[in-house]
Amino acid sequence: MKIRLASTLQTDSIVDGLGIRTVIWTQGCPHNCLGCHNPSTHSFEDGALIDVDEINEELDQLTSQDGITFSGGDPMCQPEACYEIAKHAHQIGMNVWCYTGYTFEELQTLSKTKPMILTFLKEIDVLIDGRFILAEKSYSLKFKGSRNQRIINVKESLAKGQVCLNEIDLELPQNDNRKKVEGVYI
Numbered sequence: 001m002k003i004r005l006a007s008t009l010q011t012d013s014i015v016d017g018l019g020i021r022t023v024i025w026t027q028g029c030p031h032n033c034l035g036c037h038n039p040s041t042h043s044f045e046d047g048a049l050i051d052v053d054e055i056n057e058e059l060d061q062l063t064s065q066d067g068i069t070f071s072g073g074d075p076m077c078q079p080e081a082c083y084e085i086a087k088h089a090h091q092i093g094m095n096v097w098c099y100t101g102y103t104f105e106e107l108q109t110l111s112k113t114k115p116m117i118l119t120f121l122k123e124i125d126v127l128i129d130g131r132f133i134l135a136e137k138s139y140s141l142k143f144k145g146s147r148n149q150r151i152i153n154v155k156e157s158l159a160k161g162q163v164c165l166n167e168i169d170l171e172l173p174q175n176d177n178r179k180k181v182e183g184v185y186i
């Protein structure tokens with residue numbers, strides 16, 4: 001199985017999730033967010049097709065990495081290949097974060113016709129969801145670009161059937177009056 005990537009693996013990142021991480025830059029994104037930081041990753045034809053086994057072998061060779069982070073591009077456009085890599089990362093003791101332009105709720109709906117999205121989702125520990133919205137951009141946000149995006153505890157969210165935020169995501173969007181109860185904003 002092959003995955004279309006925008007670049008080679010980027011090791012030692014400290015800005016794409018907690019700890020020291022290896023970033024997998026997927027190629028191809030349908031969202032076209034105004035102000036996107038990475039427009040060269042939008043095309044579904046650019047980048048390079050790489051064998052998933054090759055990626056997994058590269059992960060095996062890494063040292064001092066806490067986890068992998070899927071970014072892009074939108075990794076949810078290649079759920080089969082990303083699932084295989086995420087599964088392997090867990091097998092070798094790495095945790096899995098993923099950025100996507102889709103919201104968690106949109107992914108739930110999409111997975112009804114594309115079940116691999118749910119399969120991939122189940123292999124993710126932390127999901128940063130939602131499109132980048134320029135008007136909501138803030139440099140003070142940790143691990144996300146705009147206030148509408150959420151840092152989601154995926155397993156808890158799937159178990160409870162509602163979005164449960166990761167503890168890191170303490171900052172609520174402006175003018176948001178929700179309260180936090182037992183780790184969940186209501």
Ligand code: SF4
Pocket residue numbers: 029030031032033036037038039041072073074100101102130131132
């Ligand atoms: S989802 Fe991410 S990669 Fe895609 S257009 Fe939006 S900001 Fe850019």
